[in-house]
Amino acid sequence: MPVAKGSTIDPACTRATIVEAAMPLLYERGLDGVGVAELCARVGVSKETLYRHFGTKDGLIEAVLHKRSEQVTRWLAGAAAAAGDDPRDQLTAVFDALRQWYDEPVFRGCAMLNAAAQHHVEAVRAITARHLDRYLELLTGIAERAGAADPHLLGRQLLILVEGATVVAAHQDAVGAGDHARQAALTLLSIASRTCPPA
Amino acid sequence: MPVAKGSTIDPACTRATIVEAAMPLLYERGLDGVGVAELCARVGVSKETLYRHFGTKDGLIEAVLHKRSEQVTRWLAGAAAAAGDDPRDQLTAVFDALRQWYDEPVFRGCAMLNAAAQHHVEAVRAITARHLDRYLELLTGIAERAGAADPHLLGRQLLILVEGATVVAAHQDAVGAGDHARQAALTLLSIASRTCPPA
DNA sequence: TCGAGATCGTACCGATCGGTTCGACCTTGG
């Protein structure tokens, strides 16, 4: 029961509640795989309320993706921060967190990438691009602290590993992708942190 | 004009023609973004013909994805084979081919991954998984010929790089992703090919 | 020449979906 029968007591609280409840259903079944009616039933809210808060189904979708991107990014950044000051430990923590995510039974790949593939709307693509930007910022920071010769290059390579591992885990190998990517990431980090490349 | 007005002259030719014509439209606009009617108009075929050949829209989709996977895999394998016998040259050729793909204006990411994200049908997921298997086979072969200590591990890491680069190119950085991934792949190949790791 | 069958174009069907409307209910602020 997220909302009482009639009330003015929920200015933005109702929005957050709806977004939170709609997120797992949209993630599991796809943006177009669940109708507004079922969405309302799941959330426990009437159509009229949903449409007053979000205007349209796409409005709800954008709000859901926005919050999802924030949650996931904060989760990864928190895992890195909790690993201490060593960039290698931080990178290991990131991929361990990813591996834990891949192991969850509800894991279905990156919600933003899935959404961009499904919904051909500019706003969704923008949210996805921004999501990758956040990842890149986190990974480039690790590369910088590791003293990489070209931190921006290493950051992009780490981003490619993260996204590639997520794709492979979702569609082929859920158990090994995280470990393989982590090992590759640590190798690249080691090589990039040397002033004189070994070859 | 793929088919004359009435004819028995096209046992399997008609199927191939329809698949070939439907592929770019489904890729550009998404599986659910284009209806059967528009699909028929684009292909130049009536609904009845399409349904007799494929039974259902999903049948057509599966045929399209199957052929697409074959085409892309053959294209990459051809690029690798044309680069000679050196595994490093083959790997470079693969990523150069990917970069060329990313630069095409119609590039919208991997068709199989997009389809799996859109269409929650088991058959589509199976085609996607098999597509990744083909990539993995190609890359593991290169890793073996390079004398990698653990070719299966290196193959999976290269697959992660390929898929990650495709995702990043589609959603964030179309120009650099291929180069960054290629450089990372060559680094991993060098490290894995040494009997004694440098660290 | 003639029948079998593949195709076309169009109309049609049932279902679903996004979105709107409306009457009734309940809470809140004055």
Added chain:
DNA sequence: CCAAGGTCGAACCGATCGGTACGATCTCGA
């Protein structure tokens, strides 16, 4: 105590979509 407004539930609407049916046309093999 009462008006304002957020909420509900259900009915409703127009559009679209996947799939079918049908009569007409054309080609090919016997």
